[in-house]
Amino acid sequence: MKLPSWLTPRPLVQRVHVELPPPNLNDNAADLDRLLRLLRKEGFAPLAVPPLYIPRWVRAVRAGDFKVTVHLGYNGLQWEILDVSPGRVTGSVLAFAADLGTTRLCFYLMDLTSGRLLERSSAANPQIPYGEDILTRILFAREQENLERLQSLLRQAFNQTMESMLERAGRSSAEVFALVIGGNTTMSHLFLSLDPSHICREPYIPAVNHFPFYHGEELRLAIHPRALVYLFPNVGSYFGGDLVAGIIASGMHLAEETSLLVDVGTNAEVVLGNRHWLIACAGAAGPALEGGVVERGMMASPGAVDRVRIDPETFHVDFHVIGEGKPRGLCGSGLIDLIAEMFMAGILTIQGKINTRCDSPRIDVSGDVPAFVVAFGNETADGRDLSVSEIDVGIFLKSKAAMFTILTVIMNKVGLSFNDLKRFYVAGTFGNTIDPAMAIRIGMLPDLPLDIYQGLQDTVGLGGMMLLMDRGLLAEVEAVCERITYIELNVNMELMNEFRGALFLPHTDPRLFPSVNIPERALV
């Protein structure tokens, strides 16, 4: 993970070593006033001090004989003193960036002095037992007690993960002066114990989009009690701070040329634009793509088939399994590969039917609907054939059609065609493993030159790290949110017509996919 070169290094937290002129009868400013006077003169203005820490900090000024180390944080409106210690504190200033995902929490421990990433780690979101999907968790959180329980679980997971990362790095929680978090709107609400119940009902209104800065102690986090805690703002109920962090990480909001960013996760979230304008929308395209709905679908984890090749002559199947063991299922990218390869080999028709006239033992017609065997029982982890049925394919095509529809609709909204795009970012844990060549063949992504596509990994973590290293991005984030026009797709009528055409392989209108050579067999 590399910070972009255009970043101005001006960290969110600054450490200064201060040597105050000792008081005398001619300069009798009080201890705290003396400290603040010097800090303000050094540019830390306006400057706020948390009242309850003053007794301790003025003692530190005396204990250090007017030589102190001060940590200051910028909260977007003003500087805040985070800590005052006697003498000269050495060692680098630490901070965390965190990706608050519905499924996984990812943490990045950063050295703000050098700008380097020290440790990264992740943990399962501990709320999963209370709902794999966001909606179930929202319903569960209707009771105040449950809302607090969900928050408490997250806090524990945050604290445990951060503490063990610090231990590995040989550092302590008191050295962590900032935490920057990117999460979707609901996850941000659950992290802060904010009522999420209006997020899922028309007109889909979050409790809060722009969060004030919190402090470590207010959220009982295992970091410095006065550490700044920043959450990227949401644009709407279905466009959260994680996406905003992604925009920042991509840099698309700075480019003269128009680009598109799609985050493929549980939802597909799309941003289109450039330095002048940004338009965004989100829609439920993901579940099947991610491998969640298809019968043998699974998350990208050991045992998942993530790459597939089919010989169009022999129908021999070559696949790769994550972790190199026997296959247990298919993850999203494996599924995309499989559908694309089945289509190219003529095993799937343009309507998404399995071509039973293909002569191969892999065409299994023993069930209610035809199926295709990716791996026979003797090759799999559970001894059962790993196959996809026509029903699975149908489910998958709905997802890919939804995805392409969302992309088409957002382009239409601004009167642009895909060819106007100079860059097409594919992000999200699943998104960035997609092979664009395969996704184009099945009509999931538009038919653009492959070098237009760019996979983005860890966009939330990167966006968070960037913000930690350049507090100027606080204003930029606000400007981006201000600039984004969010379209609520749930009520868009144009959708259904686009969707029907996109259900085909690659599409009912082949002119949209000139590079895809549809095999004869698929036209049957």
Add this chain to the structure above:
Amino acid sequence: MKLPSWLTPRPLVQRVHVELPPPNLNDNAADLDRLLRLLRKEGFAPLAVPPLYIPRWVRAVRAGDFKVTVHLGYNGLQWEILDVSPGRVTGSVLAFAADLGTTRLCFYLMDLTSGRLLERSSAANPQIPYGEDILTRILFAREQENLERLQSLLRQAFNQTMESMLERAGRSSAEVFALVIGGNTTMSHLFLSLDPSHICREPYIPAVNHFPFYHGEELRLAIHPRALVYLFPNVGSYFGGDLVAGIIASGMHLAEETSLLVDVGTNAEVVLGNRHWLIACAGAAGPALEGGVVERGMMASPGAVDRVRIDPETFHVDFHVIGEGKPRGLCGSGLIDLIAEMFMAGILTIQGKINTRCDSPRIDVSGDVPAFVVAFGNETADGRDLSVSEIDVGIFLKSKAAMFTILTVIMNKVGLSFNDLKRFYVAGTFGNTIDPAMAIRIGMLPDLPLDIYQGLQDTVGLGGMMLLMDRGLLAEVEAVCERITYIELNVNMELMNEFRGALFLPHTDPRLFPSVNIPERALV
């Protein structure tokens, strides 16, 4: 107590009734963002929100169906939301001003809606058992535990007094949204649990002069948890927020003409200046003046002689006792009257000796030193003669000399004479009971036309109430502190020479007191 007419009514706390446009698909700002947007548009910007209250307040927005009552406070840098309640909250907005005196605490319950004073009350400072004077308390507070104990005692006294005042007014603590406090530097430190130990050692440096705003909950005060708590800033160790409040109350910092304000309490604190400049100093002049050191001296309370007249022919003594009972001692103003009348009757010489040649049974030469009997045993509360000895007079003269010296020194500092003063304010619980005519006769106050003198009562309370009603004074207070040049008298060499002349009645240089006709007998 009347607020001055020049005050701009713009209270520190504002209540607004807000009716938010309900969200829809075209205006999908989040609940909190929607509220803040409207408040900012109404001029409350920059605007801060305490993070931990957000969950509650967004629920209030929904509970009130987007109609809420918001209380906002201005902290000098920005507005803060203090509370959000569903619907329309009625009844006036309340606030307290408090005079945090070394001896007494005075409270003023104010209706910020009308600007009226609803209740006033006072209580003894509960720290007295730990030291009548400030120095003893500072020494006691060296142990952290003791410092916290002193704070806790003050808190209890504040809470008890404020609660009973609210009860009398039929109101509740949750309706109190601000508390403005004026105290001397040490008392402010003890109220906030700040180490006061450097206040009393050269170079006399407080821990803090300019306090940030606190909130009710941070000090565990029986007011609204987010109520703003403001302490007037100190100028130095011996020039506290109480004096700054007094300057504001007097309005001397706004006048084109030069005036002088002296606060006579345990110390004598003096400010000289006008709208262009202010100079201040303080010195230990008070104890004897206040009646604290003289053998039969006492505080101005029932049983204290506060007015004395002596017939220069018959030496008959006429006096007034506070509470109209039998006398037990002499308070400050009674002592000044007595010394002045003894001098005018020729019972005291210009050197402060008792003229034993006066023919009166009141001249008591039975002891080691001569004394003058104010009231014989049959007239007094304890059956003992109430008298002052030559030693008492000597102690008193030192105090009055210190006072006059301080006044002279500060005038000399700026090259002005007393005749340049257009107004001479005498403040402080003791100060404003002094009869200037008497104080001039003994050379304690300069010989100026009597209409130049103006007694000021409750200056701290008035200054606090003014600040509550006009937040614009926050900046004015800072400007006043900025403008004040504080002179440390403890190290001024000029003092001793001035002091020696001022030990006489009225002074070694009679040209300074042309209006005082020194009786023949006093020249003996």
